[in-house]
Amino acid sequence: MKSKPPLLHDRIVNHPVGWGEARTPPLLATNCTLKHILRRLPLFIIVATLSLQTHANPLAFITNQLSDNISVIDLESNRLAKTIKTGKTPAGIARCDQSQTIIATSPDEQSLYVIDTQTGSVSNTIKVGSGPLGISCAPGAQIAYVADWYDNAVYVVDIKKAAVRYKIPVGIAPAGLVLDSQKQRLYVANRDSDNVSVIDLSSRQVIKEVSVGDAPFGITLSPDGKEVFVVNVRSSSVSVIDTDKLKLSAEIEVGEWPYCAVVDHSGKHLYVTNQEEDSVSIVDIAKRKEISRIDVGETPEGIDLSPDGSKLLVVNWGEGSLSIIDTLTHKTIYKIKTGKGSRSFGQFAIP
Amino acid sequence: MKRYLAACLGLFFMTTVFAHGPTRQQVVEEIVINTTVEKAWAVVGDFSALHTWHPAIESTKMHGDDIRVLSLGEGKEIKEKLLKRDDEQKMLKYKIKDMSIVDTVEFAGKQFERKVLPVNTYTSILTVVAEGDGSKVTWKGKFYRAYLLNPPTPEGMGDKDATDTISAVYKQGLENLKSLLEK
Numbered sequence: 286m287k288s289k290p291p292l293l294h295d296r297i298v299n300h301p302v303g304w305g306e307a308r309t310p311p312l313l314a315t316n317c318t319l320k321h322i323l324r325r326l327p328l329f330i331i332v333a334t335l336s337l338q339t340h341a342n343p344l345a346f347i348t349n350q351l352s353d354n355i356s357v358i359d360l361e362s363n364r365l366a367k368t369i370k371t372g373k374t375p376a377g378i379a380r381c382d383q384s385q386t387i388i389a390t391s392p393d394e395q396s397l398y399v400i401d402t403q404t405g406s407v408s409n410t411i412k413v414g415s416g417p418l419g420i421s422c423a424p425g426a427q428i429a430y431v432a433d434w435y436d437n438a439v440y441v442v443d444i445k446k447a448a449v450r451y452k453i454p455v456g457i458a459p460a461g462l463v464l465d466s467q468k469q470r471l472y473v474a475n476r477d478s479d480n481v482s483v484i485d486l487s488s489r490q491v492i493k494e495v496s497v498g499d500a501p502f503g504i505t506l507s508p509d510g511k512e513v514f515v516v517n518v519r520s521s522s523v524s525v526i527d528t529d530k531l532k533l534s535a536e537i538e539v540g541e542w543p544y545c546a547v548v549d550h551s552g553k554h555l556y557v558t559n560q561e562e563d564s565v566s567i568v569d570i571a572k573r574k575e576i577s578r579i580d581v582g583e584t585p586e587g588i589d590l591s592p593d594g595s596k597l598l599v600v601n602w603g604e605g606s607l608s609i610i611d612t613l614t615h616k617t618i619y620k621i622k623t624g625k626g627s628r629s630f631g632q633f634a635i636p
Numbered sequence: 637m638k639r640y641l642a643a644c645l646g647l648f649f650m651t652t653v654f655a656h657g658p659t660r661q662q663v664v665e666e667i668v669i670n671t672t673v674e675k676a677w678a679v680v681g682d683f684s685a686l687h688t689w690h691p692a693i694e695s696t697k698m699h700g701d702d703i704r705v706l707s708l709g710e711g712k713e714i715k716e717k718l719l720k721r722d723d724e725q726k727m728l729k730y731k732i733k734d735m736s737i738v739d740t741v742e743f744a745g746k747q748f749e750r751k752v753l754p755v756n757t758y759t760s761i762l763t764v765v766a767e768g769d770g771s772k773v774t775w776k777g778k779f780y781r782a783y784l785l786n787p788p789t790p791e792g793m794g795d796k797d798a799t800d801t802i803s804a805v806y807k808q809g810l811e812n813l814k815s816l817l818e819k
């Protein structure tokens with residue numbers, strides 16, 4: 286077969302690694318007779334395959350919207366660590382409860398899938414609205430904020446009680462949302478009303494609507510909380526909102542049909558996925574300008590950083606893969622196979 | 637001016653043109669053909685020639701180099717725009733700009749227009765690669781279902797209607813392409 290050259294991920298073996306490894310010492314301890322090993326083996330296997338209790342490595346959770354599961358990628362070994370079966374169409378994602386929990390949204394199942402990162406399995410399913418999509422969690426609280434595409438609202442969900450507590454009306458077809466813990470606000474991108482709703486968390490009221498570009502979808506906050514970046518799908522641009530003045534301060538051109546964005550830890554660069562160009566735009570935030578473009582896989586959507594900020598993680602919907610890019614060199618260092626329709630719309634990497 | 641027009645038409649077109657369901661669909665069909673990559677690409681890579689190998693297309697009318705209008709008979713038309721043609725990678729990428737309306741369906745007390753293909757925001761990629769001594773032609777589509785509001789969906793406008801139809805269209809085209817090129 287002389288077809289196309291092997292992709293990077295073809296060289297990566299996919300098998301479970303990483304979890305439960307620290308449980309191995311008891312098995313290898315002294316007076317480790319065959320009898321001992323045999324007696325403990327079944328338990329060890331269960332621990333090794335089911336538990337994430339001792340996972341030492343950072344992980345990325347990739348929602349595969351068309352294969353109804355989540356690929357868990359070990360960001361140290363750069364391998365697929367586990368595939369978690371969920372209900373239908375997991376799409377949006379958020380890290381919650383100090384990364385003890387990952388929550389995925391399913392617009393088709395009208396549910397949230399609560400995933401315990403210790404066990405790597407779905408611990409609960411919570412019914413929410415008509416089309417939950419974007420999600421963000423309150424740090425240190427068991428609260429998730431969920432944008433509902435059809436209900437034109439943000440739902441406030443109590444994770445522990447598995448119940449919707451409040452409904453906050455926003456603009457039309459809300460997609461991405463980001464939490465500002467300093468100012469205690471939520472910024473919600475309304476795709477079909479071309480604006481961002483600013484919600485005050487204590488009063489649960491929209492305090493301002495800021496008009497942005499055409500069809501805002503993904504949204505992210507700078508590390509210092511001073512700026513919000515909103516990705517406009519149809520105008521191929523990013524709108525910048527000053528969070529002190531709550532006013533539009535810039536609009537930056539990026540690639541075609543952009544989707545989502547993330548700011549590096551230094552606050553210098555903004556990375557934007559361009560769906561129709563199979564690329565990521567690198568924007569110099571101070572200069573308000575795109576400075577370079579990185580080729581990634583087909584139809585990139587979700588984007589996040591590894592917890593230490595050294596790797597940029599790009600989820601390629603079109604081909605079902607994760608591109609791992611070095612944030613210093615801006616070169617792709619790994620490409621790992623995931624599932625079908627990989628999306629991970631939100632924050633999906635945990636320490 | 638553009639903004640003003642958009643605002644005037646906004647309420648009407650908001651749900652009919654801009655919005656889409658939250659779950660984008662994907663269909664991939666491929667076929668191995670006993671012919672050289674060059675010969676396969678000469679046919680597949682010609683944006684104005686779909687009617688020469690797809691049985692459902694009667695004719696293609698070009699508007700400039702990058703817009704084609706496909707006629708399917710009985711007045712049915714699909715207008716498509718070429719996004720990229722890469723002769724080196726042997727890749728053709730295009731999207732649907734417009735389609736004619738076939739009929740309307742009543743659902744939940746409202747009328748909904750059904751178009752030639754039950755899809756929205758549709759882009760497609762055709763590629764040719766070597767496979768053994770022959771060629772592999774891959775046809776991939778990315779789109780949303782026809783019905784733009786929340787489920788349940790009217791007859792013929794759901795996710796499965798969209799994926800089943802596109803899959804059938806691709807298969808029919810690829811099988812005919814194979815028989816033509818292997819003649």
